[in-house]
Amino acid sequence: DTGVSQDPRHKITKRGQNVTFRCDPISEHNRLYWYRQTLGQGPEFLTYFQNEAQLEKSRLLSDRFSAERPKGSFSTLEIQRTEQGDSAMYLCASLSGRADTQYFGPGTRLTVL
Amino acid sequence: GDSVTQMEGPVTLSEEAFLTINCTYTATGYPSLFWYVQYPGEGLQLLLKATKADDKGSNKGFEATYRKETTSFHLEKGSVQVSDSAVYFCALSLSGGYQKVTFGTGTKLQVIP
Numbered sequence A: 001d002t003g004v005s006q007d008p009r010h011k012i013t014k015r016g017q018n019v020t021f022r023c024d025p026i027s028e029h030n031r032l033y034w035y036r037q038t039l040g041q042g043p044e045f046l047t048y049f050q051n052e053a054q055l056e057k058s059r060l061l062s063d064r065f066s067a068e069r070p071k072g073s074f075s076t077l078e079i080q081r082t083e084q085g086d087s088a089m090y091l092c093a094s095l096s097g098r099a100d101t102q103y104f105g106p107g108t109r110l111t112v113l
Numbered sequence B: 001g002d003s004v005t006q007m008e009g010p011v012t013l014s015e016e017a018f019l020t021i022n023c024t025y026t027a028t029g030y031p032s033l034f035w036y037v038q039y040p041g042e043g044l045q046l047l048l049k050a051t052k053a054d055d056k057g058s059n060k061g062f063e064a065t066y067r068k069e070t071t072s073f074h075l076e077k078g079s080v081q082v083s084d085s086a087v088y089f090c091a092l093s094l095s096g097g098y099q100k101v102t103f104g105t106g107t108k109l110q111v112i113p
Helices: none
Strands: A005-007 A010-013 A019-024 A031-037 A044-050 A053-057 A065-068 A075-079 A088-095 A108-112 B003-006 B011-014 B019-021 B023-026 B032-038 B044-050 B056-059 B062-065 B075-077 B086-093 B107-112
Touching: A005 A088, A010 A019, A019 A088, A019 A108, A031 A075, A044 A065, A075 A088, B003 B086, B011 B019, B019 B107, B023 B086, B032 B062, B044 B062
Parallel strands: A010 A108, B011 B107
Antiparallel strands: A005 A019, A019 A075, A031 A044, A031 A088, A044 A053, A065 A075, A088 A108, B003 B023, B019 B075, B032 B044, B032 B086, B044 B056, B056 B062, B062 B075, B086 B107
């Protein structure tokens, strides 16, 4: 069990650029979640997958955001035409079907200049 | 919608002092309740949880009791250590954690020697 990993850990980009983050869940965890955490706030839910199916999306997930989990293993979160308001920590979590606790990765910190 | 309210920080305590961090919740169903901790430079870690009314979650000397009548889940520790310095998040989830987790804003705890 190597834990949830995220890549990159830090990303600095200019406004208007596209960025993509990757999350590798704990092996055999079939549920995968994305959250966003801004400074001084708690994480906010964005979306989640069960295997490759995206089952719920928050209204926070504008049409500039897209998430995929093509083979039910790793997931990617893409933000198109980034805005300064997208600056945040993007967290990924995974969950085993046999448990009830989400395990979080270290996050990707995005800074949009 | 579902929400979590926790006391604002930062909270500064001397080593060996008693800790209480208040947390109340609003939920449409019967949520599971969690305390997560975020140590400096690290990801979110589950500290403890309780899945039904009157359950007590405990870990590393921390305790919290699920109080349905007051919709509360206050975190307590009898004697804090410098190593407990971190940000603590109260959270809830319906369906025992399978669904999205709703977090409070976090309470920063600083323990001084």
